[in-house]
Amino acid sequence: MPYTIPAAPAVSRPPSLLHRDLQDRLDALARTHRVPGAQLALATGTDVIAVHTGTADVTTGAPCAAGTAVPLGSLTKPFTAALVLLLADDGDLDLDEPAADHLPELSGIPEVTIRHLLTHTGGLPTGPDSDTAATTTAARYLAAVCTERDLLFAPGTDFSYSNAGYVAAGRLVETVTGMPWPEAAGALLLEPLGIRPAFVGEPSPARPVAAGHAVNTATGQARPARQNLAPLEAPAGALLASALDLTAFGHALTGRSDLLPPAVVKEMRRPDPAARPGTLADGWGPGLALYQRDGRVWCGHDGNAQGTSCHLRVDPESGVVVAFTGNAGGATALWRDLTEELAGLTGVRVPAAVESADRGRPVAAPAGCAxxxxxxxxxxxxxxxxxxxxxxxxxxxxxxxxxxxxxxxxxxxxxxxxxxxxxxxxxxxxxxxxxxxxxxxxxxxxxxxxx
CATH class of the missing domain: 2.40.128 (Lipocalin)
Incomplete structure (x- = not known):
């Protein structure tokens, strides 16, 4: 489904020149960082400019095209959060009710709300290792690790990034809708956004898919990396998508689209006062990381699967959306360099990471930290x-x-x-x-x- 870009330009550079320069920069940076394939999509406020480069899979030689779907890793989480908020907007659940009201497997932590799951403020552990996850179900896993003795802090008082919280969020979606999480994600969110659904672990994805890659630092040779995400972790990291797909989702997050209700967008961008994510971001809302830059608050998320690095940034004020995918570990450094190039080409300073604060000179380690x-x-x-x-x-x-x-x-x-x-x-x-x-x-x- 096509979407309409708001007529409020944030970048004045002619699209044809910008497209040429972005293509040149992406080609060069992919070579520098030894990334086989990469995609960049930029919504400027009036236009969407998309460039791509290289190879989707070094084994097959398939090209990395505009529509190639890349394993997003944790960039799946904002989509899962949006699903939960759509259900809340329909009155099927309340973000501030105990998650255990819908999921008996969370009865051991009755203080943890649905909002806590989405903002990583529930005190839940990071998540299962892949070997453990592969041998159990989501309900059994959650019942085993989501107990009072496992809590890292009192729910709603601090931040700890948690895949387990999004395993629970996916279970909520399944419980309320009666559909498996991938089916609900496709029907309620992806297809309305014009995104052809594809997920890690599908035997025959309905679209071209990129492999992640590990690169030998000595030889520069890349080899495909196997995706080992267990089925129960799907709501935390199984989505496959292109940079253009991410741009469609990002545009909906600006609030300038009818594909997500205004109340959902507003809630996702609302910072949780308890969320202090440290090095990950300046703040966190239900499903979205928040970044402060030049007096504006951007939203977005990062994601890493096996051998991929994917990023989304959205400036709700201007309507600018930047989405990037790369299919090797070096793509994280590529992304950071690319945001610096974007600043020079467009004048838009995209927050690739949290800006370092002046903390003074180093001091001795705090007493008692060992x-x-x-x-x-x-x-x-x-x-x-x-x-x-x-x-x-x-x-x-x-x-x-x-x-x-x-x-x-x-x-x-x-x-x-x-x-x-x-x-x-x-x-x-x-x-x-x-x-x-x-x-x-x-x-x-x-x-x-x-x-």
Missing amino acids: GTYRNGTTAYRIAPGPDGTPALSVDGDLPLPLVCYADLSCDLRDPATGYLEPGGRFHRDPATGRIDRVQISGRTARRTDDG
């Missing part, structure tokens, strides 16, 4: 490194040195390059002053020992 923290089955261990500075190891992986600041935030230092990557923050119990949680890359872990 110890073991857990999020579900994932263990975070903070201990002094060889030079005495604290280092973080996740499930026994190579420890990464922590660089700490006075506001309890921290960065991670890459031992190979020395570069700093945004890490997260420590949290003190207001009653005792003791550090009881750490948030790394938006995931919160709760202390389980005394250091």
